[in-house]
Amino acid sequence: MKIATGLLIGTLLAGLVCGCDRGGDKIELTLDWKPEPEFGGFFAAQKAGAFAQHGLDVSIKTAGEGADTWQLVATGKTQFATTAADQVLIARRGGADVIAFFAVYQTFPQGIMVHKARGFTGLADVFAHQGTLLAEDNSWLHFLQKKFGPGQVKISGYSGGIAEFLAKPDLSQQCFVTSEPILAKHQASDPQTFLIADEGFNPYTTVVICKGDLWRTNPNRVKAMADACRQGWRSYLDDPAPANQAMHAQNPDMDLSTFAEAAAAQKPLIETDQTRSSGLGSMTAQRWDALAAQLVELGVIDKTIQGEDCFVNPQ
Amino acid sequence: MIAGLDQPTAGSVELDRRGIAFVFQDAHLLPWRTVLDNAALPLELMGVSRPRRLEAARGALQQIGLADAMQRYPAQLSGGMKMRVSLARALVTEPKLLLLDEPFAALDEITRQKLDEQLRALWAAHGMTVLFVTHSTAEATFLADRAVILTRRPARIVEDFRIDLPGERTAALRADARFAAVTRLIYNALERGGA
């Protein structure tokens, strides 16, 4: 009798401890911006039940705008989150063990939006001329400042909207090429976008991260998550409409036609020859190493980091 | 009512409104001004030039015996001294009518008596009419030539009589039998009025 009770209790305890293995508990995926086409694949995965199919009970959360999502992952507040590749390097240098396992954008979608009327031909002009540039202090900003010098432009805080851009003809701002320029065009403005990737700074963007610990102790979960994401993004690339509906419900500031335009505009940044051969979301150590070297050169991190420590391709 | 701060319910107030000065129960000095500037305040408000008003204030303060304290501030003065500044302020405009509303009630006995003596001396020097409100029969006896005793609210006149004492009031007078008699008269009148 005692043995039986002991076995029963032992099994229950074992079940509790291994509960995480069965994926029955709630998981959060925290996004680093509002629901917009850059996250379309995740919402598509949720709508189509891709997470559930892979044994994951995922709820999608939005962190406050500008929150450092890697900190949330590092402190265990959320299991998965999205961020940019340079943030992963900064995080690791600061002592947080986070790794990336799925990259949405193969090409850096960040750009700078200027008024076409100013007749600029490239980013060099933005820095050379008088005016205000609204941008967050980011690695890419340091990169551009190094490349073009401080110049005449005044740089100040990016508030997340386009109100200032619409109101002032001498104002430029950072943007996601799939988002703000489309919004501005709808407001009858004259946006012209220059891609930062074209200047030589091209980190993976909207990468999904988790604790390095999780990959070591529970690689199946990470792989399941990567597979679900891949499935969701495949579905979104093929037909973005259902996910757009879901996102628009949470983000009514962006109308459905903008969603559709942006989804179309971002396709070439997500699906490239690389992904066609290695799978959606896959990454290479080469690009991570290049990024690390750039960040060291810019003084963003003080010591280099091995690219292969920063990511995995769970296949 | 005399000062124009209140209205009568019946009857009328007839007087020449110019030349009235007022002393409250509290000295009510402006704490951010020196004694000298406090004393000069009425003249300042009437538009008198600075040198003239300060000269008048100095004179009034000297009369009251505060010549040493002119640069002090009210926070550094005793209750009695503050009241004397208030008196000097009242005198600085050389008023024809001086109204005092229980000005010395909050002071100790000795200071009160000294101030009564000082007031009587000032009156002798300046000759203005002085209307003094008090609840102290001894003070009334000492100060007044004429006493008007009022009932409590609504106030009516109970008595209005001349005080039969020498014109020069000295401290010694307080021990005199006549003094006690007048005080008794006033006291009885007050009782009759229900005060």
Added chain:
Amino acid sequence: MTDRPGIFRQILPPLMVLIAATAATEVWVRLFHVRMFLFPRPSSVLRFMAAHPADLLVSLWTTAKAALIGFLASAVVGVIAAIALCGSSLVRRAFYPYTVFFQTVPIVAIAPLLVIWFDAGLTSVAVSAFIVSLFPVIANTLAGLMSTDAALEDLFRLYGASAWARLWKLKLPAATPNIVTGLRVAAGLAVIGTVVGEFLVGVFGAGEGLGVRIVSAKKMGRTDELFAAVLIASLLGLAMLAAVNLAGRLLLRHWHASEQD
């Protein structure tokens, strides 16, 4: 006047607390291996400050400029507004509720407007400081102006003082303790308003203010710089408060009980 403890006995106790707390924090961070991105070691914060004294001083000056302008503006405008409000009860009833608006408007919401009207930089940041620190000046000054001793008002009226004389020679001086109280609160708020303003509309680059440093350092994971900037901003707030206290003491030393301790 009562005794004030000497300057050493005043400074020593809080200084001891500061040193003890810093030492304890250093031990805690090292002992529990607290990750740098969560909380930096005090020693690394101090090291950062020692390594970049000129840069930090320039940042301090940029922030201080905006804070001072915003504070002085709210002091002047606040007192004038209170004077206007105390003059007429109709004006007061009509406009006072809207002064509360300054207390409650979140700067985040109006930041784009600031950029559009004033362009990013010193003006916008000073406006932010002004908006945040205005209300306490109005509220306290108004309270002071409205609570003048009635007997003194009677005295002034007796001597035929004009309304202007009543305001200038009686009500305003009498309200000085209240004004000083309002300015004390406004000083601290001005610094907060400046730093928040710099988060949103401050300019990056050479000579950037402390608020800009804070936001950048946070984004780039440099917590030692972050805490250094926060520390210096707090010291700025303390300095402004001390200045107001000193001014208050000078103005009120002759007459008010609160300044005689």
